Amino acid sequence: MALLKSLYSGSTPDELCAALDNQLSARQIGYKAKKLGLRKSAEYMNKYGIAENGTRVAGSVSWNKGKKFNALGRSVETQFKKGTKPPNWRPVGSTRISKDGYIEIKIAEGMHKWRLLHRENWKKHHGQYPKSGQAIIFIDGNKHNCNISNLALITRQELMLKNSVHNLPAPLKQVIQLTGALRRRVNERSKQRRQTA
Structure with a gap:
């Protein structure tokens, strides 16, 4: 342990x-050092780009x-093989x-390559996606x-009016407005209770 104490602060x-004749792995050495309260020196941390909190400084070299990664245990047999495709x-x-x-339709291989079919059909027929708004x-x-033939282009304002409560029958409009008023009252009461508690 004396050798570990003398070398730990500045060695990789x-x-x-x-130095320990490979009797311990790097992980075991780390555990022993932690148990003994050993720390890396400021020179070591600067050299390898390690911040005070233990994170790596951007742009530093580890x-x-x-170095080649040596897979241990069963990790080699459970790794994804090149060319295999996921089940989905x-x-x-x-x-x-x-x-x-x-x-949605898949337009290409890779992540985020699904598009809305009706927008793709619109683009194919008209040459471009609808403009903003x-x-x-x-x-x-x-x-x-x-x-x-089932697709039509409207403005966002027309869409809002089309989906608005104002297009509903009068009794249904009244029920929706009363429900909203009731919900606001309940929310106000709960907020007042939380503030007084």
Whole structure:
């Protein structure tokens, strides 16, 4: 342990392992050093780009850069093999239903390569996506009918008015307004109780 105490502050894990005749692994040496309260020197931390809190300083070179990683245990047999595809892989052109109920189509391999089918159909037919402030709607209201004849372009303002409560029958409008008023009252009461508690 005297050798470990004298060398630990300025030596890399590999150097420590070699000095101790490989009787302990780098991890075991780290555990022993922690138990003994040993710390790396300021020179070592500056040299290897380690901050006071133990994190790596941006742009610094780690002590094990360029060294081959030795996989231990069963990790080699459980690693992903080159060219294997995950079980949820789908080919380009596949479709799926999004959480909002729209049909999405895979346009390319890789992450984030799914697009809304109705927008892709619009682009294919018109040459570009709708401009900012415009929205594509389904004429028959069916999100799964992405045929170009069922798609129409409207402004976001028109969409807001179309989806607004003002288009509902009068009795239903009144119920929605009363529900909102009741919810606001309940929220105010709960907030007052929390503030007084």
